[in-house]
Amino acid sequence: MNTKSLIDYTLHLADNALILGHRNSEWCGHGPVLEQDIAISNIALDLIGQARNFYQYAAQLTGNDATEDSLAYLRDEREFKNCLLVELPNGDWGQTILRQFFFSTYQYFLYRQLQKCGDEQLSAITEKALKEVSYHVRWSSEWVIRLGDGTEESKQRMLHAVDELWSYTGEMFVAVGYELSAFSHGFGIDLSVVKNDWDEKIRSVFEEATLSIPVNAWMHTGGKEGKHTEHVGFVLAEMQFLQRAYPNSEW
Amino acid sequence: MESINQNIINNTTASSSEEAKHIVFEILETVSDPEVPVLSVIDLGIIRNIEIIPASSLELVPPGWEAGGKEWKVLISITPTYTGCPAIDVMKINIRMALLQHGFTDIQITQVLSPAWTTDWISEKGKEKLKAYGIAPPHYTQAVCTADSFQMEEAIQCPLCNSYHTRLVSQFGSTACKALYQCEDCKEPFDYFKCH
Known part of the structure; x- marks a missing residue:
C-alpha cells in the first residue's frame, strides 16, 4: 500500500486515542468518587499510551524529523483524523461513561482484527492495547448497566446521554479513503464485522441496562476526514498552547 | 547498586561474552521498578533479550569508542508492562545509568511490543517479593x-x-x-x- 494511506490510517488511530484520552483526563480530580476518578484517569493514561505508540510509528513513517510530539502538538484541527464522538464535551458522568462504552467496544473489536493485520507494527501495538481495552469495555459496560437500570435520576441521565451521543456512533463504521486503501492492502479489516460485533455487544448491554437503541437515526460524519465539530478547536487550544507559544519547550 | 563491588564486576573484567552477559544480568537485577521498588526489571519480566557483542567484532567503530576502551557492546530489548505506563522511561534511564556505572558505555536499548507483556512473566521470586x-x-x-x-x-x-x-x-x-x-x-x- 502507499505510505500516505498507512500514515493517515495510523494517525487516525492515534488521534482517536489522544483526543479521548485528553477528554477523560479532564475528569482527573472531578470524578464522582475517588475510585472512579482514578479509574477514568487510568483509562486516559492507557489511551494516551496507545496514542504515543501510534504517533511514534507515524513519525517513523513520515520521516522529515517528525516526532510523536510534533504530530500531537503541531498539527491543526483539519489535520486531525479522529471520530467526532471522541471530541464531544464530557457532559455529565453518564454521558462520559456511555461514550467510553461506545468507543471502547469499537476499539475492542477493531483491535481484535488489527492485531492479526498485515502490518507488523500496528499488529504489535494493538495486540498490547487490546488487553487494556478489555478492561475499559468491562468497566464502562458495568457502569452503563448500573446507571441505566439504576435510579429514576440515573436512568433519565442515561436516556439523555443516548440522545446526545447516538448520532455520532455511525461514523466509526463508515470507511473513508485511507481506511479503504489500508483495508484493501492486506490489513484484513472488515468494518462490517466490527459493526456486527459492536451492535451485538451494545444490544446485550442496553438490554441489561433497560435502555433502548434509537432507530433510524441520522448519523454525523466528517471527523475522520478533518471536518470536526467546533469542540476539537478548544481541545487543541488547551493541549497545544505551550508548544505553540513556547516552541520546543521541555520540562 | 551498592551490592555489586564495582572493582570486581565491571565491563572490562569480562573475558567472554557469556561472562559479560552474566554481569549485565546481575546489574539488571539491581535496577528496580520505580512504582514497585521491591521488584527488579528482571523480576518484572520486561527484559526480553540481552545480547553482548564484542566491540572488536563490530564493522564500524561506534561513536565515542576508542582503542583500549570498553570491550563489550550491550543490546537490550525491553517491553512495557502497560501501554501508557510512564515507569518504562524511568526504567530505561536507570538501566543505562547502572550499566554506565559498571563500565558499559556502548548500550543500545530497544523497545519491543510483541509478544505483549503478561503477568505470567513475573518471576516466582518476584511474586514472593510482591506479597512480602x-x-x-x-x-x-x-x-x-x-x-x-x-x-x-x-x-x-x-x-x-x-x-x-x-x-x-x-x-x-x-x-x-x-x-x-x-x-x-x-x-x-x-x-x-x-x-x-
Whole structure:
C-alpha cells in the first residue's frame, strides 16, 4: 500500500486515542468518587499510551524529523483524523461513561482484527492495547448497566446521554479513503464485522441496562476526514498552547 | 547498586561474552521498578533479550569508542508492562545509568511490543517479593481478563492476613498495573497486581 494511506490510517488511530484520552483526563480530580476518578484517569493514561505508540510509528513513517510530539502538538484541527464522538464535551458522568462504552467496544473489536493485520507494527501495538481495552469495555459496560437500570435520576441521565451521543456512533463504521486503501492492502479489516460485533455487544448491554437503541437515526460524519465539530478547536487550544507559544519547550 | 563491588564486576573484567552477559544480568537485577521498588526489571519480566557483542567484532567503530576502551557492546530489548505506563522511561534511564556505572558505555536499548507483556512473566521470586511488600501477586490463571461485564472475581488472597475473604473495591488502582481490594477479615485495604 502507499505510505500516505498507512500514515493517515495510523494517525487516525492515534488521534482517536489522544483526543479521548485528553477528554477523560479532564475528569482527573472531578470524578464522582475517588475510585472512579482514578479509574477514568487510568483509562486516559492507557489511551494516551496507545496514542504515543501510534504517533511514534507515524513519525517513523513520515520521516522529515517528525516526532510523536510534533504530530500531537503541531498539527491543526483539519489535520486531525479522529471520530467526532471522541471530541464531544464530557457532559455529565453518564454521558462520559456511555461514550467510553461506545468507543471502547469499537476499539475492542477493531483491535481484535488489527492485531492479526498485515502490518507488523500496528499488529504489535494493538495486540498490547487490546488487553487494556478489555478492561475499559468491562468497566464502562458495568457502569452503563448500573446507571441505566439504576435510579429514576440515573436512568433519565442515561436516556439523555443516548440522545446526545447516538448520532455520532455511525461514523466509526463508515470507511473513508485511507481506511479503504489500508483495508484493501492486506490489513484484513472488515468494518462490517466490527459493526456486527459492536451492535451485538451494545444490544446485550442496553438490554441489561433497560435502555433502548434509537432507530433510524441520522448519523454525523466528517471527523475522520478533518471536518470536526467546533469542540476539537478548544481541545487543541488547551493541549497545544505551550508548544505553540513556547516552541520546543521541555520540562 | 551498592551490592555489586564495582572493582570486581565491571565491563572490562569480562573475558567472554557469556561472562559479560552474566554481569549485565546481575546489574539488571539491581535496577528496580520505580512504582514497585521491591521488584527488579528482571523480576518484572520486561527484559526480553540481552545480547553482548564484542566491540572488536563490530564493522564500524561506534561513536565515542576508542582503542583500549570498553570491550563489550550491550543490546537490550525491553517491553512495557502497560501501554501508557510512564515507569518504562524511568526504567530505561536507570538501566543505562547502572550499566554506565559498571563500565558499559556502548548500550543500545530497544523497545519491543510483541509478544505483549503478561503477568505470567513475573518471576516466582518476584511474586514472593510482591506479597512480602503488601501487594497481592497476580494469579496464575485468571478468568477476569475478558471484556465481559460483571465477571465472577476469583478470590484474591490478602497479602497481610492470608484470608481469601476479600472484595474488589476498584478495578483501577494507584498505578496502571494494580487493582484495589479490601480484606473482609483484617479490614485492611490492599493492592492487587492485576493479571494482564
